Amino acid sequence: MKFLFSVLLLSAVFCGSVQAQTPPATQEKSLAELSAEVETLKKKTSTWDKIRPYLPKISGFMQFCYNYSETKDESNFAFKRVRVSLAGDIFKKMDYRLQVELTSPKIVDAYINYKPFNQLNIRAGQFKIPFAIENTGYTPPTKFEFIEYPLALKNLMTLDEPIYSNGEKVATHKSSGRDMGIMLYGGFFKRDGYSILNYDLAVFNGAGINTKDTNKSKDICARLSIVPIDGLQFTGSYYWGEFSDGEKEHKVHHLRRVRYSAGTCYDKGPVVVRGEWMGGETGTLESGGWYAMGGYRVLKSLMLLARYDTYKSNTHISDTRQTNYTAGLMWRPLKFLCWHLNYTYEDFAVPNKGGNALSVMVAGIF
Numbered sequence: 001m002k003f004l005f006s007v008l009l010l011s012a013v014f015c016g017s018v019q020a021q022t023p024p025a026t027q028e029k030s031l032a033e034l035s036a037e038v039e040t041l042k043k044k045t046s047t048w049d050k051i052r053p054y055l056p057k058i059s060g061f062m063q064f065c066y067n068y069s070e071t072k073d074e075s076n077f078a079f080k081r082v083r084v085s086l087a088g089d090i091f092k093k094m095d096y097r098l099q100v101e102l103t104s105p106k107i108v109d110a111y112i113n114y115k116p117f118n119q120l121n122i123r124a125g126q127f128k129i130p131f132a133i134e135n136t137g138y139t140p141p142t143k144f145e146f147i148e149y150p151l152a153l154k155n156l157m158t159l160d161e162p163i164y165s166n167g168e169k170v171a172t173h174k175s176s177g178r179d180m181g182i183m184l185y186g187g188f189f190k191r192d193g194y195s196i197l198n199y200d201l202a203v204f205n206g207a208g209i210n211t212k213d214t215n216k217s218k219d220i221c222a223r224l225s226i227v228p229i230d231g232l233q234f235t236g237s238y239y240w241g242e243f244s245d246g247e248k249e250h251k252v253h254h255l256r257r258v259r260y261s262a263g264t265c266y267d268k269g270p271v272v273v274r275g276e277w278m279g280g281e282t283g284t285l286e287s288g289g290w291y292a293m294g295g296y297r298v299l300k301s302l303m304l305l306a307r308y309d310t311y312k313s314n315t316h317i318s319d320t321r322q323t324n325y326t327a328g329l330m331w332r333p334l335k336f337l338c339w340h341l342n343y344t345y346e347d348f349a350v351p352n353k354g355g356n357a358l359s360v361m362v363a364g365i366f
Contacts, residue, residue: 053089060084061141061365070355071346079103080147080361081140106210108176118195119186126180126209130200130223131157131237132261132276135177141363145272145295145303145330147342148359151311151322152278152289153177156259158208162313163243164285165252171245175208179219198225206241206257214244215254231268235276237261243282255283270297279315286315295330303330305342321349338363 063080082102089095093116099109111125128136134153138144154160161173181204187195199222205212206219219241227233239259245252263276272295279288289311297303310323328342340361347354 056086056088063363065361067359069357121185123183128178131239133235133263133265141365142338145305147340147361150291150309156278156280170252178209179204217242232266234264287313288315301332319349323347336365
């Protein structure tokens, strides 16, 4: 035991003498190197903090449906949408967004925003047409409450729009309510996070997404929205354009397309109420319809829904009317999961034609 204690004591004395013999200059050099390393790490962290806000944010969603319809005689499972988005800031007042659809691969959105003032902003690229409330204000995966858009919006604003000429269907304008062009937009009289008076003014090719213009004319769309109080808005839209089918020998060329709408929406707290009237002139054909919907959030994650939706493909012929009565619910038990259930009775003006439809959709969000 004494021997072990002696060895430990000698070791301690030896280590102390070695440390005492380390030159002060060497100690200062070690401290300087350590300080330099700390400063380098600080610079790297600072550089990363500056770069990070400008890196693209990746998001997306997948919607999978089951659809049953007596009138269409169908029963099927299908992906409704599978989309991936990249969005980010180029600098403080400029941002961008790219959204891709994967079910039938195509670019859906691709645009740049320049936002120098609240009253005047510019968007250029491919984006939603600023027509009506639902086409831009209520979009999937969680903002739009129903599985299908109203009949008037689908048939008049390139969602699934049939083009007729001389009473014959010559084309289908299907571009998910989007087009390529440039838009000015902004708001005036800002109050508590919203603007009382808002406008959108856009010029488009009029040919749809991911395609060049098919004629020399350009389409124009204007929308004005008034928000007197938070949650309540009144909106009017007008669209003018000329459609060509893009074929070598045109079935339809410079066909006049005029669209107009008026609507109102209240969405605050547990209640959402929305209604819009839409009309259109395609050549000499006049079409129109309207919808009214209501929803109540019985829980933060659960909303009960009802909608009345009617449309005439030819306003002068009563037999072209279709009216849908829809009841449903939207349930979002988790942040990244949303369920929709819609029951619809489809009523057609043609005698003895009508039937039930059921749709169930699940959306995964990331």
